[in-house]
Amino acid sequence: MKQFKGIAENIETPILGLVTRNPLSLSRGNSVLVTEETSLLSRGFVGLITKGCGKKKSSFPQAKVSGEVLDKLEDGDCVLIGKDGIITVVWEKRAPMNPLLLTEMCDCRCLMCPQPPKAHDRTLTETSKHILNLVKIHINQTICLTGGEPTLLKEDFFDILGLIKKKHPKSTVMLLTNGKSFANFEFTKRFVSLRPKDFLTCVSMHSDVDEVHDRIVGVKNSFYKTAMGLQNLARFREKIEIRIVVSRINAHRLESIATFIQRNFPFIIHCTFMGMEITGLACDNYETVWIDPHEYRDELSRAIRVLSRADMNVSIYNLPLCLVEPKSWSFARKSISGWKNDYLPVCEGCAVKEDCCGIFTTSGLHQSPYISPQ
Ligand code: SF4
Ligand code: SF4
Structure with a gap:
């Protein structure tokens, strides 16, 4: 399975959710928001995947990654984020x-x-x-x-x-x-x-x-x-x-x-x-x-x-x-x-x-x- 190394922040237990880039998603309780920076709209998601260079500190559970990794994740993929920040794509939306x-x-x-x-x-x-x-x-x-x-x-x-x-x-x-x-x-x-x-x-x-x-x-x-x-x-x-x-x-x-x-x-x-x-x-x-x-x-x-x-x-x-x-x-x-x-x-x-x-x-x-x- 595809894996990416991220830097974990505030992850106490592994996070599983569907990738979304929509900060207004109505199913945030099941979703991981992929976003460049956290904002007030990042609340309620099971986790976040954000760009590593963002300087803002926040209390959201998240994995910080490079912009290249952000581009490799697709809405509808299912990801598992470990306490060590490793992101595994456990279900690829487009894989046969x-x-x-x-x-x-x-x-x-x-x-x-x-x-x-x-x-x-x-x-x-x-x-x-x-x-x-x-x-x-x-x-x-x-x-x-x-x-x-x-x-x-x-x-x-x-x-x-x-x-x-x-x-x-x-x-x-x-x-x-x-x-x-x-x-x-x-x-x-x-x-x-x-x-x-x-x-x-x-x-x-x-x-x-x-x-x-x-x-x-x-x-x-x-x-x-x-x-x-x-x-x-x-x-x-x-x-x-x-x-x-x-x-x-x-x-x-x-x-x-x-x-x-x-x-x-x-x-x-x-x-x-x-x-x-x-x-x-x-x-x-x-x-x-x-x-x-x-x-x-x-x-x-x-x-x-x-x-x-x-x-x-x-x-x-x-x-x-x-x-x-x-x-x-x-x-x-x-x-x-x-x-x-x-x-x-x-x-x-x-x-x-x-x-x-x-x-x-x-x-x-x-x-x-x-x-x-x-
Ligand atoms: S999972 Fe079991 S049956 Fe399959 S290759 Fe490994 S040892 Fe053999
Ligand atoms: S058949 Fe051609 S493409 Fe396939 S492994 Fe051999 S050299 Fe590479």
């Missing part, structure tokens, strides 16, 4: 997809997890509920429920599904999950009865071999639970996507994985092979998990062919086109979220830049030496 981080707890510990599991912090769930109560969701905008493993929240997870259904009945929702909770049939049944109408469950499955999958996700018996979860979701004809994160451990098996998916889960509506983001646990386990996508491009093309020949919908996420064989380019999507996507200086002048997803800025210096203009 906004993630809601419901929890950081997880019942897996994947070697390449970008969001290392932590004990549950209730404020994440409460903040997500608050965001859902505040924002307006536009047609074609997706809510992405993510974690950690959101389904572990149980009642809170179901409450969030209910809240979306009630407040945003027409929204498109996707859930990122390891799928293990759905191995419980009663849980799946309840989920199906409560979820919003337009809902896609995206399940991670990283191998066709139980031991390999369990090694990647760090917990024994995960493979069978995830497979059972997929079958239970299918019994209710749920919309399912399978996500395979490609690492050094599974890269040589992509074709077998594709065959396994085609034979066992033909009911899914989408399958995607994903390039890794080198952050979180992927940094700690770099030597074990990192493989240059250039090394597995042939294997990836064969895997894509298996699924596309079976008429299954298949994509490649997070891989620059120059690391994918040209015959598979039509399957590669611009999948990296705007706030963590960029291009390298060598990309200037590349003929396919418009269609390329570029790189993860979050991966820092861990970039393939094979990135080169086409």
Whole structure:
């Protein structure tokens, strides 16, 4: 998520509100006023974001930032201002997809997890509920429920599904999950009865071999639970996507994985092979998990062919086109979220830049030496 550093003044607890530049706003109890200077009209807002150079001292809770940051905030964005003055844009009005981080707890510990599991912090769930109560969701905008493993929240997870259904009945929702909770049939049944109408469950499955999958996700018996979860979701004809994160451990098996998916889960509506983001646990386990996508491009093309020949919908996420064989380019999507996507200086002048997803800025210096203009 986009973040900006501000200087906090009078912020005793984190502030959440919708950005407005209208000092006469009638919903100031839910809004953060973005203004160059404070004035009498700044009263009543949950917080202010003001220009750092303003000399006036005031008692309003506010974060002081540069003029450049003021310009980057848009009316209708939802921001969280921490006690340390950091402003996080937790909902971007114009983003096609906004993630809601419901929890950081997880019942897996994947070697390449970008969001290392932590004990549950209730404020994440409460903040997500608050965001859902505040924002307006536009047609074609997706809510992405993510974690950690959101389904572990149980009642809170179901409450969030209910809240979306009630407040945003027409929204498109996707859930990122390891799928293990759905191995419980009663849980799946309840989920199906409560979820919003337009809902896609995206399940991670990283191998066709139980031991390999369990090694990647760090917990024994995960493979069978995830497979059972997929079958239970299918019994209710749920919309399912399978996500395979490609690492050094599974890269040589992509074709077998594709065959396994085609034979066992033909009911899914989408399958995607994903390039890794080198952050979180992927940094700690770099030597074990990192493989240059250039090394597995042939294997990836064969895997894509298996699924596309079976008429299954298949994509490649997070891989620059120059690391994918040209015959598979039509399957590669611009999948990296705007706030963590960029291009390298060598990309200037590349003929396919418009269609390329570029790189993860979050991966820092861990970039393939094979990135080169086409
Ligand atoms: S990648 Fe997903 S399933 Fe794996 S540990 Fe991280 S949050 Fe859990
Ligand atoms: S050079 Fe840059 S823009 Fe061109 S394909 Fe590679 S990553 Fe994409």
